[in-house]
Amino acid sequence: MSYIVADNLVKKYGDGETAVSAVDDISFQIQEREFVGIMGESGAGKSTLLGMMGAMNAPTSGRLIVDDIDVYGLNQEQRADFRREFLGFVFQSFHLVPYLTVIENVMLPLTVVKTKKKKKRSMAEDSLAQVGLLGKAYRLPSQISGGEKERVAIARAIVNEPPVLLADEPTGNLDTKTSQEIMQLLRRLNGEGMTIIMVTHSPECAGYALRIMQVTDGKLVEDSSKIRSIEKWPKKEIESETLRNQKRMQVAGSLHTG
Ligand code: ADP
DSSP, rough: OOSSSEEEEEEEEEEEGEEEEEEEEEEEEETTEEEEEEEOOOSSSSSHHHHEEEEEOOOOOOEETTTEEEEGSHHHHEEEEEHHHHEEOOSSSSOOOOOHHHHHHHHGGGSSSSHHHHHHHHHHHHHHHHHTOOOOSOOOOOGOOHHHHHHHHHHHHHOOOOOOEEEEEEETTOHHHHHHHHHHHHHHHHTTTTTEEEEEHHHHHHTTTTTTEEEETTTEEEEEOOOGGGGSSSSHHHHHHHHHHHHHHHHHHHHHHH
């Protein structure tokens, strides 16, 4: 059994003539430690799909199974526990609390976790060290750069060490160089064992994923299905696959805009 199974997922908004099928019968399987990029034009259904994967948006029909758990078969409270236990979220707009320091922001998801404050602080420090920001732990969000804010958001998403990281346009607000650094960070986390599912518009970012799903009009129209985890890849192959993906996505991008 695969780690994540999306089974005929459908999400309809509204009814009758005005009904929209935001996600229209999508099925796929994801193995542990995959790095999946979901691409598609605006309105294609990517965010709806990611929301469903994030246990935040119940499908109209179909099932989502994660680690043998039928996510939408859980009640609300169980689903909140599931989210906390299994998922980290990274968004385009960092959602940092401006009056909390960097480390306090990273500790936020631990508020509901029953652990000593000291332990929580050391978990947050570990997490900040992972993203290379331990030295800025006591700054406020206004005192760090955009790329650093995104790294804090990632540190916060991984502080609980969730097995799955969901990212929605994680580099949407960043310049090219900073975007590359963020993608390399995600790549490293993936290499260390995290399963990553990332929605992105950017062909360059998608190139870092090891598997690309293309969504059009709520349907999964392409799936590169490279079901292999990064640590089994020789370094050279990772580099050439990244280049291949980037090229392919650039071609796809130029087709759409041209
Ligand atoms: P994407 O993330 O690819 O831009 P979305 O998942 O946001 O696409 O949207 C897919 C379709 O569903 C769009 O036509 C959008 O207008 C519609 N949609 C998304 N959310 C809602 C909602 N809450 N109510 C009604 N329609 C929605």
